[in-house]
Amino acid sequence: MGSDPQYIKYPDLTLAQHVFNLSNPACPQPVRQTSLKKLQDVITENKMAPFYRHLAHPVEGILNHSGEGVPQLPAKSLLTSNMLASRKSPQKIDFPWDEALYQSLVEDNRKELDTFQKEEDEAEEAAGETEVLAARGKRAEFWARVGDKDKAIESHEALLEKTTFLGTKIDLMLAMVRIGLFFGDSQFVKKSIERANTFIESGGDWDRRNRLKAYKGLHLLTVRSYNIAAPLLLDSLSTFTSYELCSYSSLVIYSILAGSLSLKRVDFKAKVVDAPEIKAILGPGEDRLAALTGEVSSGLGAQDEEMKDASVSRTTPAAATTVVNLTTLGAGSGIQAEAETPVDFSPLANLVDSLYTGNYRSFFLALAAVEDNFLNQDRYLHEHRAWFVREMRLRAYQQLLQSYRVVGLNSMASDFGVTVDYLDRDLAKFIASNRIACTIDRVNGIIETNRPDDKNKQYADVVKHGDALITKLQKYGQAVRLRGSERS
Numbered sequence: 001m002g003s004d005p006q007y008i009k010y011p012d013l014t015l016a017q018h019v020f021n022l023s024n025p026a027c028p029q030p031v032r033q034t035s036l037k038k039l040q041d042v043i044t045e046n047k048m049a050p051f052y053r054h055l056a057h058p059v060e061g062i063l064n065h066s067g068e069g070v071p072q073l074p075a076k077s078l079l080t081s082n083m084l085a086s087r088k089s090p091q092k093i094d095f096p097w098d099e100a101l102y103q104s105l106v107e108d109n110r111k112e113l114d115t116f117q118k119e120e121d122e123a124e125e126a127a128g129e130t131e132v133l134a135a136r137g138k139r140a141e142f143w144a145r146v147g148d149k150d151k152a153i154e155s156h157e158a159l160l161e162k163t164t165f166l167g168t169k170i171d172l173m174l175a176m177v178r179i180g181l182f183f184g185d186s187q188f189v190k191k192s193i194e195r196a197n198t199f200i201e202s203g204g205d206w207d208r209r210n211r212l213k214a215y216k217g218l219h220l221l222t223v224r225s226y227n228i229a230a231p232l233l234l235d236s237l238s239t240f241t242s243y244e245l246c247s248y249s250s251l252v253i254y255s256i257l258a259g260s261l262s263l264k265r266v267d268f269k270a271k272v273v274d275a276p277e278i279k280a281i282l283g284p285g286e287d288r289l290a291a292l293t294g295e296v297s298s299g300l301g302a303q304d305e306e307m308k309d310a311s312v313s314r315t316t317p318a319a320a321t322t323v324v325n326l327t328t329l330g331a332g333s334g335i336q337a338e339a340e341t342p343v344d345f346s347p348l349a350n351l352v353d354s355l356y357t358g359n360y361r362s363f364f365l366a367l368a369a370v371e372d373n374f375l376n377q378d379r380y381l382h383e384h385r386a387w388f389v390r391e392m393r394l395r396a397y398q399q400l401l402q403s404y405r406v407v408g409l410n411s412m413a414s415d416f417g418v419t420v421d422y423l424d425r426d427l428a429k430f431i432a433s434n435r436i437a438c439t440i441d442r443v444n445g446i447i448e449t450n451r452p453d454d455k456n457k458q459y460a461d462v463v464k465h466g467d468a469l470i471t472k473l474q475k476y477g478q479a480v481r482l483r484g485s486e487r488s
Helices: 013-023 029-045 049-056 099-126 129-146 149-162 166-182 186-201 206-222 226-236 248-262 265-273 276-282 285-293 326-330 335-339 346-357 360-375 382-401 409-416 420-432 454-480
Strands: 406-408 438-441 446-449
Touching: 013 029, 013 166, 029 049, 029 099, 049 099, 049 129, 099 129, 129 149, 129 166, 149 166, 166 186, 166 206, 186 206, 206 226, 206 248, 226 248, 226 265, 248 265, 248 276, 248 346, 248 360, 248 382, 265 346, 276 346, 346 360, 346 382, 360 382, 360 409, 382 409, 382 420, 406 409, 409 420, 409 446, 420 438
Parallel strands: none
Antiparallel strands: 406 446, 438 446
C-alpha cells in the first residue's frame, strides 16, 4: 500500500478553464461573467498576486483590453502561458486592474513567505529533515497556489532533489505536470510525464500508476494522439481518482471522443458502446441500471466487422445528468460525485449511437452538436476542434464505403443529409490525400471503391525494396572491387 498523494491541491486547473472562457468568443456571455467573478474571488481568497498581474496588468496582462503598449520589463521576467482560446480576447469583458489590490496581495505574499522561511530556519535548528522538507513543501505549494509558473517549478525541483521517498517524488512530478497543463506548456508537460514515468517504473504504487495513466491520456489528447490516448483514458474510467486533474464528467467526455475517433469498430463496440462506465451515463434507464448493478450489457454483438443497418432504439438520456463514478460508488465515497456539475451528454450519446448503427444523417447532426457543446467549450479540445470534426467525417465516410464496391452519389449524399456538390468536394479532399481509396464518377453519378489487395501490395513492396537493395550492393561492390594490378 502506498502513502496518500501529496501536493494535489494546487494549481487549481478549473481556474485555467475560467481564463479560457473569458477569451473564448464561442462561450456564452453569462458563462464568461461567471468565470470573471470566480477568478476575481479566487485571486483575492488565495492571494494570487503573480497570477493577477499575469491576467489583468494594463500592459502585461493577457486579458488586458485597455492597454496596447509594449511591455517595459525584460522578456525573461514576464510570465509566459498559452491559456487563451485566441490571441485576441473578446472586447465585451474586461478584467479590471486594481493597483491597490495588487499591492495588498504582494504584501500578503511577502508575509507568508517570511513565515515559511522562519519555519524552515527553526526546523533546521531544532528539528529533523522531515520538518525541513515539510516547510519547503509549503513554499512549493504556495507558488503553485499564487500562480507563478517559474517559481513554482523551481521550488518543486528543489524539493524533488532533497526528497528521498519515491511516492513523494512521484507526487511532485505530477504536480509539475499540472503546472504545465495550467499554463498550456505542452513541452514541459511531456518532459514531466516522462520523468514521472521513470519514477513509477522504479516502484510506484498502484494508485499513483493509475493517476499517471489519466495524466498521460489527457496530455496525449491535447497533442492529437487520440489513438494512444483512447486506451489510457478508457482504462482510467474504472480506476479514476485524479479529481485534481479533471472532473469525472470531463474524463467521460474525453474518453468517448478519443475512442470514437481512433478505435476500430470491434474495440469501439466493446470499450465505448458497451462499456459499463459509459452505459451508466449515456444509456437509457435499463442500461444504466444494468451497468450500476454489474449485469452484463446487452445489445448488438461485439464481434461484428461489417456495417449493419440495424434498427435499434435511439438513446434518449435526460437533458442534464450528474455522472456516477463507479469506482467511488463501489468504495462508498460519494463526495466527488456529488460535486459534479450536471452535464447534457445527449450529443455524445447520439454521436456514439449514430456512428455505430450507421445512421449517418443523425451522425452529422450529433457531430455538429458535439462541436458546439464540447469542442468549442473545453480548453483542451478547442484548439483541435476543426481537425476532430474533419477526422470524424472521414471515419463515417470510410465506414460506409468499406461495405460497398459501388455507391451512388445521390444515395450517399441523401444518407448523410448533404448535397451532392458538398459530398463531392469533401470526398475529393480525402481522396487527394490518400485517406480514402475510391474514385468519383460524376458523369455516371457513382463512387467506386478501390479495395487495396494486401498480398499484391506486399509483393510489390518486396520487389521494390529488393531492387533498391540490389542496386546499393552493386554500387558498394563497384566501390570496393580491386583490380588484379591493385592487389599488390
